Amino acid sequence: MKKERDLKFYHGVCSSLSFEGKGVLLTPEKEKILVKGLFVGEEADVEVLYKRNGLYYGKIKHLFKMSEKRVPPLCPVHNACGGCSLDGLSYDEQLLFKKRVVEEQLFFHTSRHFDVKDVVSAPNTVGRNKIQVPFGYDRYRRKAISGFYRENTHEIIENENCVTEMALAKRILKSLNYLVNKYRIAPYDEENGTGYLRHALVRISSRNKAMLVLVVNDLSYRLPEQFISELKKDKDIETCLLNLNDQKTNVVLGKTNKCLWGKGYLDEDFHGLKFRLSPQSFFQTNHAVAELLVNSLLKEVEDIKGKKILDAYSGIGTIGLSLASEGHNVIAVEIMEEAVADAKYAAQINGISSFSPFVMDSTEFIMKETQKKANYGAIILDPPRKGTTEEFLKAVLTLMPEKVIYVSCDPKTLGRDLVSLLEKYDVDLVQPFDMFPYTHHVETLVALKRKLPQ
Ligand code: SAH
Numbered sequence: 001m002k003k004e005r006d007l008k009f010y011h012g013v014c015s016s017l018s019f020e021g022k023g024v025l026l027t028p029e030k031e032k033i034l035v036k037g038l039f040v041g042e043e044a045d046v047e048v049l050y051k052r053n054g055l056y057y058g059k060i061k062h063l064f065k066m067s068e069k070r071v072p073p074l075c076p077v078h079n080a081c082g083g084c085s086l087d088g089l090s091y092d093e094q095l096l097f098k099k100r101v102v103e104e105q106l107f108f109h110t111s112r113h114f115d116v117k118d119v120v121s122a123p124n125t126v127g128r129n130k131i132q133v134p135f136g137y138d139r140y141r142r143k144a145i146s147g148f149y150r151e152n153t154h155e156i157i158e159n160e161n162c163v164t165e166m167a168l169a170k171r172i173l174k175s176l177n178y179l180v181n182k183y184r185i186a187p188y189d190e191e192n193g194t195g196y197l198r199h200a201l202v203r204i205s206s207r208n209k210a211m212l213v214l215v216v217n218d219l220s221y222r223l224p225e226q227f228i229s230e231l232k233k234d235k236d237i238e239t240c241l242l243n244l245n246d247q248k249t250n251v252v253l254g255k256t257n258k259c260l261w262g263k264g265y266l267d268e269d270f271h272g273l274k275f276r277l278s279p280q281s282f283f284q285t286n287h288a289v290a291e292l293l294v295n296s297l298l299k300e301v302e303d304i305k306g307k308k309i310l311d312a313y314s315g316i317g318t319i320g321l322s323l324a325s326e327g328h329n330v331i332a333v334e335i336m337e338e339a340v341a342d343a344k345y346a347a348q349i350n351g352i353s354s355f356s357p358f359v360m361d362s363t364e365f366i367m368k369e370t371q372k373k374a375n376y377g378a379i380i381l382d383p384p385r386k387g388t389t390e391e392f393l394k395a396v397l398t399l400m401p402e403k404v405i406y407v408s409c410d411p412k413t414l415g416r417d418l419v420s421l422l423e424k425y426d427v428d429l430v431q432p433f434d435m436f437p438y439t440h441h442v443e444t445l446v447a448l449k450r451k452l453p454q
Contacts, residue, residue, distance in 0.1 A: 014040050034057050045064070127166065182227075238266060257278075270318050286437075310331050312381040367391060390420070411442060418446065
């Protein structure tokens with residue numbers, strides 16, 4: 001067995017970016033060192049921090065040669081924070097990087113080259129409409145702090161100027177921090193499970209109103225009245241809830257909410273329709289980009305009007321209801337009860353009757369549809385990062401709709417899932433969208449068309 005060496009420092013030139021947007025240094029022994037904030041062509045002294053799964057991870061100690069594509073990072077704590085690996089790279093380069101990642105991942109899994117379109121840029125790169133930050137206690141400064149985690153740690157990096165946050169979210173988090181310290185609300189301590197406040201989640205609607213969710217580990221604790229009334233002075237916080245999470249887990253939200261004021265959900269507009277968002281319901285993080293994505297999706301199903309469309313992993317129905325409002329007949333399936341309740345509410349207030357949402361696991365649902373020999377003109381799926389299941393894909397190949405449209409937030413699982421579909425479908429369009437500017441993440445729409453019989 002090859003003996004592992006104890007690599008502490010390395011000097012070299014970055015040859016490529018990994019799919020997570022980290023600079024890659026290749027040693028003569030073919031070891032890879034991944035370095036955040038190092039871009040292609042740059043020469044640096046790097047300190048190696050740790051090794052995981054056969055890869056070294058390091059940080060820049062000294063940069064000797066800078067890339068022309070480098071721009072001043074927008075974030076003041078860019079080096080420490082674990083988010084936004086592409087901050088510091090020009091926006092055009094960020095888009096080129098994402099296109100390449102989609103090309104590479106699809107090729108890696110399918111061994112086929114696809115004509116990946118240029119990434120649709122974000123009209124508003126600081127448009128992230130949901131932000132969730134952990135709270136912790138800073139022992140040195142003896143105060144509660146919130147922020148993002150240092151990469152691969154649970155150490156909180158305080159940051160009042162996060163590039164991804166909208167101005168209103170920043171303002172709310174700043175005043176929340178102040179009030180938490182003023183009223184001595186105890187932050188949760190992950191190690192021993194003591195304390196109270198775990199996370200704050202802020203959601204901003206396109207009307208620039210906010211929902212604030214305080215994730216706490218005990219609903220019986222009474223927050224000081226003064227704390228609530230001071231927080232409430234911010235009239236842009238339309239609604240504020242407590243969410244109970246008393247488990248030792250990395251999952252942010254628990255199941256139970258208690259409304260402190262307002263309606264308990266956030267009013268939102270999308271594709272000319274009115275929606276409501278419950279704390280647990282998913283909503284795409286960049287509103288403007290989500291609109292562009294749905295417009296592009298609508299074009300793909302334009303010619304199959306009159307036939308049923310399945311919207312799997314439908315959330316609150318942003319895709320399905322947009323389609324239904326344009327005359328399509330949509331069946332939606334989503335596992336989260338709250339999201340389906342939001343979808344039903346939206347269908348009702350927008351007067352849409354050609355939309356039928358079901359609370360069920362998408363795979364279970366589609367397998368039932370195959371037994372019924374259901375007839376779909378198109379199947380749309382928009383699963384979470386882990387992608388869909390083999391059984392789901394098998395069922396698609398049994399139902400054989402004219403079109404399959406896969407919306408994915410992870411090119412790796414997208415590539416994996418496309419393999420079986422390619423047996424009976426041709427790829428018509430691969431269109432990435434910049435849903436998550438400054439990060440390495442990319443959203444991709446793939447439109448597939450049933451192959452003609454040979
Ligand atoms: N299409 C929606 C939501 C996409 S996010 C939109 O554009 O807004 C993925 C959604 O899949 C989430 O709402 C999540 O709750 C749901 N989900 C996760 N696992 C699921 C499963 N096994 N079956 C059905 N829905 C699932």
